[in-house]
Structure formats: structure tokens, C-alpha cells
Amino acid sequence: MIIARIVGNAIAAHCHRSLSGKTLLLCQQLGDGDVNVGAPFVAIDLFGAGLHERVLVSTDGLGARHLVEDDSSPIRMFVQGIVDETQNSQT
Amino acid sequence: MRIGQVIGKTVLSVQDPACEGGRWLMVNPLDASQLNGCCEKTPSLSAQPSLIVYDNIGAGEGDIIGFSEGGEATAPFPHPIPIDALCIAIFDQIHYTAFSTN
Numbered sequence: 001m002i003i004a005r006i007v008g009n010a011i012a013a014h015c016h017r018s019l020s021g022k023t024l025l026l027c028q029q030l031g032d033g034d035v036n037v038g039a040p041f042v043a044i045d046l047f048g049a050g051l052h053e054r055v056l057v058s059t060d061g062l063g064a065r066h067l068v069e070d071d072s073s074p075i076r077m078f079v080q081g082i083v084d085e086t087q088n089s090q091t
Numbered sequence: 092m093r094i095g096q097v098i099g100k101t102v103l104s105v106q107d108p109a110c111e112g113g114r115w116l117m118v119n120p121l122d123a124s125q126l127n128g129c130c131e132k133t134p135s136l137s138a139q140p141s142l143i144v145y146d147n148i149g150a151g152e153g154d155i156i157g158f159s160e161g162g163e164a165t166a167p168f169p170h171p172i173p174i175d176a177l178c179i180a181i182f183d184q185i186h187y188t189a190f191s192t193n
Contacts, residue, residue: 016180
């Protein structure tokens with residue numbers, strides 16, 4: 001699971017059936033000190049996370065298949081929750 | 092899923108029969124700075140290494156796609172298939188807004 005920030009959204013008319021009707025959010029992983037790490041990726045969101053909110057993103061395909069209730073879904077990244085606060089005693 | 096631009100294709104003369112019926116796309120993953128307007132105007136190549144993505148939904152050269160990587164790439168198939176990247180979305184629009192604390 002990774003902490004990421006929502007940096008936008010994506011719209012795809014042509015996609016796998018398990019993605020249709022789902023919100024596709026652009027997320028960017030956050031490293032120490034909340035700095036962006038790497039290129040943005042797309043995660044599905046069923047909670048209604050907003051732009052620039054920090055979220056917990058799971059990379060577990062089994063959990064994603066449960067979430068969309070489709071055993072043949074290729075989804076791996078999904079928003080698991082919206083972050084209120086993180087505490088890192090090392091920084 | 093990561094976001095990438097289809098920059099070409101690969102044709103195999105011999106392949107696992109499980110892979111028949113799909114295409115092998117050459118995909119260059121996109122950086123944050125390339126995301127805005129990438130569906131309207133072809134972005135330049137990013138420094139990230141390109142990869143081959145299996146496609147069975149009909150993406151073509153110049154399309155901006157989302158691809159799933161790892162074991163989940165095989166999930167939609169009823170039979171075992173030796174792939175680790177699958178095209179699962181062809182994007183029409185991507186809106187990117189960089190976060191700044193100012």
C-alpha cells in the first residue's frame with residue numbers, strides 16, 4: 001500500500017468492462033516529506049476522493065477484484081481510503 | 092495501471108498459441124509533464140523505458156492507453172497466458188493538475 005496524492009482524472013470510453021462506470025483518478029506516489037515520486041498512475045476510486053487529497057492506494061489485485069465484484073478484472077490499483085494524518089518519527 | 096503512448100507494434104512469427112488474437116504494442120510510459128493534452132496532441136517520448144503491452148481491445152499507434160502490469164494482466168483470460176502487461180483502457184481525456192502548496 002502506498003500514500004499518493006490525487007492529481008487529476010482520466011476518461012476512457014473504451015476499457016475493460018470492470019472499469020466502466022468507475023472513477024479513474026490520476027495518483028502520484030508521495031515519498032518522505034510529501035514529495036512526488038515517479039510518474040502518475042491511474043487508480044479506481046469508489047469513495048469519492050477529491051483533487052489534491054492524500055489517499056492510501058492498494059496495489060493488491062485480489063482486493064481490487066473483490067471491490068469491483070469481478071473475478072476477471074485486471075485492475076490492481078484502487079483507493080483504499082482518504083488520509084487524514086500521517087506521522088513519521090524519522091523526519 | 093500506468094499511462095503510456097502507443098509508439099509502435101511488434102509482430103511475432105512464432106508465439107504461444109494462448110496469445111493468438113491479440114496484438115503486441117510498443118508503449119512508452121508518460122511522465123507527469125506530458126499528461127495534459129496528450130490525448131489531443133502526440134506527446135514527445137519520455138525518458139522511461141518503453142515496454143511491450145499485449146492488447147485485445149483495439150488500441151493503435153498514437154493512442155494513449157492504460158496498462159495493467161503483473162499477474163493481474165492475465166486475470167481477464169479464461170486460460171493461462173504468459174503476459175505481464177495488458178492494455179485495459181484507451182483514454183479519451185486526461186486532466187492533470189500538479190499539486191503545489193502555494
